[in-house]
Amino acid sequence: MAGGGLHVDGVRHYEGNVTTFVLITCFVAAMGGLLFGYDLGITGGVTSMEPFLIKFFPGVHKQMKDKSESKNQYCKFDNELLTLFTSSLYLAALVASFFASTTTRMLGRKASMLIGGLFFLVGSLLNGFAMNIAMLIIGRMFLGIGVGFCNQSVPVYLSEVAPAKIRGALNIGFQMMITIGILVANLINYGTSKHENGWRISLGIAAVPAILLCIGSLCVVETPNSLIERGKYEKAKKMLQKIRGTDKIDEEYQDLIDASEMAKNVEHPWKNITRPKYRPQLTFCIFIPAFQQLTGINVIMFYAPVLFQILGFGNDASLMSAVITGVVNVVATLVSIFTVDKFGRRVLLLEGGVQMFICQVIVGTMIGLRFGLNGQGGFSKVEADILLFFICAYVAAFAWSWGPLGWLVPSEICSLEIRPAGQAINVAINMLFTFAIAQVFLTMLCHLKFGLFFFFAGFVVIMTIFIALLLPETKNVPIEEMNILWTSHWFWNKIVPNDIDSKSKDNKSVL
Numbered sequence: 001m002a003g004g005g006l007h008v009d010g011v012r013h014y015e016g017n018v019t020t021f022v023l024i025t026c027f028v029a030a031m032g033g034l035l036f037g038y039d040l041g042i043t044g045g046v047t048s049m050e051p052f053l054i055k056f057f058p059g060v061h062k063q064m065k066d067k068s069e070s071k072n073q074y075c076k077f078d079n080e081l082l083t084l085f086t087s088s089l090y091l092a093a094l095v096a097s098f099f100a101s102t103t104t105r106m107l108g109r110k111a112s113m114l115i116g117g118l119f120f121l122v123g124s125l126l127n128g129f130a131m132n133i134a135m136l137i138i139g140r141m142f143l144g145i146g147v148g149f150c151n152q153s154v155p156v157y158l159s160e161v162a163p164a165k166i167r168g169a170l171n172i173g174f175q176m177m178i179t180i181g182i183l184v185a186n187l188i189n190y191g192t193s194k195h196e197n198g199w200r201i202s203l204g205i206a207a208v209p210a211i212l213l214c215i216g217s218l219c220v221v222e223t224p225n226s227l228i229e230r231g232k233y234e235k236a237k238k239m240l241q242k243i244r245g246t247d248k249i250d251e252e253y254q255d256l257i258d259a260s261e262m263a264k265n266v267e268h269p270w271k272n273i274t275r276p277k278y279r280p281q282l283t284f285c286i287f288i289p290a291f292q293q294l295t296g297i298n299v300i301m302f303y304a305p306v307l308f309q310i311l312g313f314g315n316d317a318s319l320m321s322a323v324i325t326g327v328v329n330v331v332a333t334l335v336s337i338f339t340v341d342k343f344g345r346r347v348l349l350l351e352g353g354v355q356m357f358i359c360q361v362i363v364g365t366m367i368g369l370r371f372g373l374n375g376q377g378g379f380s381k382v383e384a385d386i387l388l389f390f391i392c393a394y395v396a397a398f399a400w401s402w403g404p405l406g407w408l409v410p411s412e413i414c415s416l417e418i419r420p421a422g423q424a425i426n427v428a429i430n431m432l433f434t435f436a437i438a439q440v441f442l443t444m445l446c447h448l449k450f451g452l453f454f455f456f457a458g459f460v461v462i463m464t465i466f467i468a469l470l471l472p473e474t475k476n477v478p479i480e481e482m483n484i485l486w487t488s489h490w491f492w493n494k495i496v497p498n499d500i501d502s503k504s505k506d507n508k509s510v511l
């Protein structure tokens with residue numbers, strides 16, 4: 001992948017000429033992000049639809065209807081196959097992302113995106129036409145493979161072909177599209193829930209963006225970086241001229257060749273990252289994605305409609321509440337985009353942590369007071385509104401902190417030498433924890449009851465202290481100067497060998 005500093009002077013005057021090209025690029029990236037978000041957000045609503053439950057999970061449906069005193073509401077949806085319907089996607093994505101990185105390197109970004117799009121398409125069709133649980137789960141696994149391929153290739157593609165000036169915006173756009181995808185899924189669930197076969201529409205309609213992604217990935221050109229990586233130098237040069245709309249690309253072309261050489265010299269990114277010098281990066285690439293999931297956000301993203309039903313909201317109100325949290329998620333992500341370079345990462349992560357903790361404790365306490373340990377009870381209209389308010393405040397806090405920064409921070413602290421390994425670890429840990437939480441949430445709710453909210457709140461305390469103590473501010477620090485942060489940090493300077501020249505002492509941007 002080309003680093004930010006490589007596209008020097010030459011790029012600036014190409015911009016006027018790349019409009020159509022950039023538009024197609026944006027479009028393909030948007031479809032990739034949208035599909036990921038859509039698949040994230042769709043299952044919660046579908047899982048709460050009665051015709052869906054009657055067809056595939058009649059036992060769960062019976063429990064759901066059972067209002068008898070002996071029945072614990074917390075356990076209404078506790079069924080491992082039902083959670084596998086949501087979680088299997090992440091397991092497949094985890095496995096696929098290892099293959100996807102090789103495909104992206106050997107066959108190019110275009111091929112990876114097309115493969116991703118085709119898996120998305122087959123997955124949506126399998127789900128939309130599902131006759132049994134096996135078709136549902138296999139369909140979700142196909143979608144997961146699509147996610148694995150697209151999450152690997154789309155961001156790389158974007159950073160390689162976008163003119164320098166809009167590169168940042170395009171990458172954040174990918175994040176935004178994920179949240180928009182979740183919202184679209186919530187809205188579609190709300191619209192289809194009244195129909196007998198509404199769940200088929202909800203699941204199957206993902207085929208439309210999947211087809212658009214396939215067509216789009218056939219229309220985009222291969223990136224010059226990828227062609228150089230595969231030794232096609234002449235073709236790469238022509239492609240760069242075409243993309244930039246000018247023949248004057250020699251400087252940039254040379255930069256790409258140099259970058260490719262440099263990347264080839266990075267023979268052992270996996271070995272590199274275990275060196276003491278990279279302990280901070282390794283630590284953050286493991287803990288940040290794990291903590292991002294341990295905020296408990298996907299309890300809301302995956303299971304909000306189910307959770308709201310358990311809490312006694314009607315079917316419509318549950319789906320509507322999910323739409324509301326979806327809107328809050330999109331808007332708060334925008335807040336992050338506009339503040340992250342101004343206030344910095346630490347401020348957002350610390351504020352987000354405190355706000356999430358307060359909200360979780362209030363939500364847990366409210367549920368505890370009304371439902372107690374035996375899961376019998378309900379909320380008045382006003383109480384339900386207050387509860388929804390605090391859930392929204394929690395989602396907002398996540399969406400301007402750990403949501404986008406959970407991806408940004410690990411990627412910006414890794415230098416080229418360790419970037420492939422760092423990114424792979426980050427994605428894999430994220431998918432692993434997403435899978436685990438999606439799989440065990442309903443069972444945990446059944447056993448921990450309202451205490452589940454305190455469980456996640458506890459992790460939020462730990463991760464906030466972790467950030468406060470260990471993460472230096474990375475705002476405005478060029479990637480190549482990141483190492484200075486560690487050698488002048490109160491903790492990391494004991495771990496990282498101090499082999500940086502004295503100019504590091506001038507850097508004041510620590511804690």
Ligand code: BGC
Pocket residue numbers: 040178179182292297298301329402403404406430434
């Ligand atoms: C997380 C997802 C989550 C989403 C919510 C992302 O940053 O990785 O797990 O569902 O944010 O918007």
